[in-house]
Amino acid sequence: RSKIKSFVKVYNYNHLMPTSTRLSSHSESCVLGFRYSVDIPLDKTVVNKDVFRDPALKRKARREAKVKFEERYKTGKNKWFFQKLRF
Numbered sequence: 001r002s003k004i005k006s007f008v009k010v011y012n013y014n015h016l017m018p019t020s021t022r023l024s025s026h027s028e029s030c031v032l033g034f035r036y037s038v039d040i041p042l043d044k045t046v047v048n049k050d051v052f053r054d055p056a057l058k059r060k061a062r063r064e065a066k067v068k069f070e071e072r073y074k075t076g077k078n079k080w081f082f083q084k085l086r087f
Helices: 049-053 055-075
Strands: 022-024 030-033
Touching: 049 055
Parallel strands: none
Antiparallel strands: 022 030
16 A cells, blocks of 8 residues: 555644654754654755645645655655554
């Protein structure tokens, strides 16, 4: 199954627990939240905290993240990241 649903959220870094892992968009306050940490560089002009002001920009940011995740999935790197959680 290679269908990926992405989301974009803004987190305050002061409120993140040390056990929380994340995919950083190399921006100060925009983080894509996930179970494990994966280093996938995202375009700062597309994925940033200003995308929440316009729904079209938010859709574009989600699409950008989805494309990057699918690209990583198809290359076969980090297969554990895309496996179903066991709990």
